Amino acid sequence: MKRITIKDLAKHLLLSTSTISRALGNDTNIHPDTKKKVLDAAKKLGYRPNPTALNLKYGQSKNIGFVVPEMITPFASKVLRGVQNILYPLGYRIIITESDENPLIERKNLLLLEEFNVDGIIINLCHETQNQDLYEQIMDRGTPLVFFDRIPAKSLAASKVMVNDNIKTSLMIEHLIDMGRTRIAHIMGPSTIRNSTERAMGYQRILTKHGIFDPDLVIKTEGTTFEDGRNAARQLLDKKLAFDGIFAFTDTLAIGAMNYLHEQHIKIPEKVAIASFSGTELATIVHPQLTSVEQPLLQMGEIAAGLILEKIKDSTAPSKTIVMDAEIIYRASTGE
């Protein structure tokens, strides 16, 4: 089952390998008849080019690393699709690693990807500050990085794609207030994630503006799992404070909280309205469906891919920060 190479074709047609190469490519210095003959033989013998040879020749691996905190929720999967849409047709492979929200694993993954000789890395980081040094090192060593969604605190010479967390949150909180909610709690994510603090700021700003901000209604979680959301809801109830709305950092946290409220027979949205940040089907597979800020994840992936390509093509290309728009989708969890 030996692979047919350009050499085999050359031998078969009594031509040189360079002629074969020219025939297979778009070289003009080739007789049409020869070209046809080569193409026919190639098809007949089942020739397929060996990408590895080219990679070696051109010093590129055609591998792109994709580093995310997790792939259990569809968040990263959707971004990945966008990335694939752009990169697969160009012959790139994508190597995926999950950090499990653990900066140490993220570190290991990043190093692994360097080992794999990737041409670039697209990353959604898991902890704001922990691996800054490594990000810089990797870029110094010549591998471009592109951040999406969660971007690093320190402004690095890397391109970034995200949404405006602060503003989108503000709009969402305004919506909750419009729906008549006055005691809106916040399930805030870990402050080691920039988005978490951004969203918390948007939340606080609007409530303060309306004179109804109550710091006691903010519960900070340790992580971003369903369990964390559930725990946050429990803590909230344990405080015995009245509240009629919850804005959660992510849909995962929102759903965890929602389930705890269900168990306590607290009606959603009648007693408590819930809203969050999302962009995945998670918001629509629960009951009631979740009102949320829908991030354009697919496009985010496509843009991230574009940005990494720019850097690969020209390592001196200027870094860009792209802020995408996100739509607020009103669903049953915040009432009619």
Next chain:
Amino acid sequence: MKRITIKDLAKHLLLSTSTISRALGNDTNIHPDTKKKVLDAAKKLGYRPNPTALNLKYGQSKNIGFVVPEMITPFASKVLRGVQNILYPLGYRIIITESDENPLIERKNLLLLEEFNVDGIIINLCHETQNQDLYEQIMDRGTPLVFFDRIPAKSLAASKVMVNDNIKTSLMIEHLIDMGRTRIAHIMGPSTIRNSTERAMGYQRILTKHGIFDPDLVIKTEGTTFEDGRNAARQLLDKKLAFDGIFAFTDTLAIGAMNYLHEQHIKIPEKVAIASFSGTELATIVHPQLTSVEQPLLQMGEIAAGLILEKIKDSTAPSKTIVMDAEIIYRASTGE
């Protein structure tokens, strides 16, 4: 930012490339001092081996293809993790493609992977019969295939990993009967998926055994989305037949159905108990949590990876079919 090669080290240390190569590897024909010198220089200059060169040399791409119907639910992600656990440490890359439950896209993906020159393909197919010819062709051309979960109807010379759908379903149905349910409906998946018919057979067998099988309670879906599950529940209710239990082909269908029942204010599990097949967190993020057959997805991935390695190492290795055990986890959706 030129990469340091073995040649650079050779020049730097006034040694030959072969000595460098030996020092870097486990060759015994090398003086300890030389070895140390080389290793030190390698570290200092930041040498990193170029995997592409080896791939070319050994005629392997070190790429494994991973083909799944979708990555929106965590099903494939969990299997993928298992695959990665085994394959990443060995220096393999994994290229993921999603077929969107569309055999035509699956076809395109498979061809793309061949283009990428993968050493093997791990696949969860999306339609039983549609691409049989291509599976065979690919194997004929020398690329081993390993199937997991959904395996092809026609027995191909490929290894396979799965659970015993029929038997596990039987046990689940027995459980529903134990819980006092006598009118158990089945949301059956498309009959183009082997598992779907297997599970349906298990379902029918037990109900028939107990003399309570009613074909009117079987709703066949077109696909396997949440929406399909919702539609199935609607159809079931529209029939105006009494039923007190539902066994769904997958957790996705079960959740879709569950949400529709919620909307109709039908209490779960009081009025209707629900159970399904799963292995993902999906079963635990809904309320009430879903009783389900939990497939050992991570291990399934690890085994699939092992099987593909066997075939890569020795293309004449015998094909294996591994049937894994699965546990039934009792949760709130079928009552206490």
Next chain:
DNA sequence: GTGAAAGCGCTAACAT
């Protein structure tokens, strides 16, 4: 219009 040969980074005979 076609052929010969070098070279991408590395390893493995084959010398010495």
Next chain:
DNA sequence: ATGTTAGCGCTTTCAC
């Protein structure tokens, strides 16, 4: 213990 060289598949000068 170390050096020399061929070769993996392909493109690309450089000849002719």
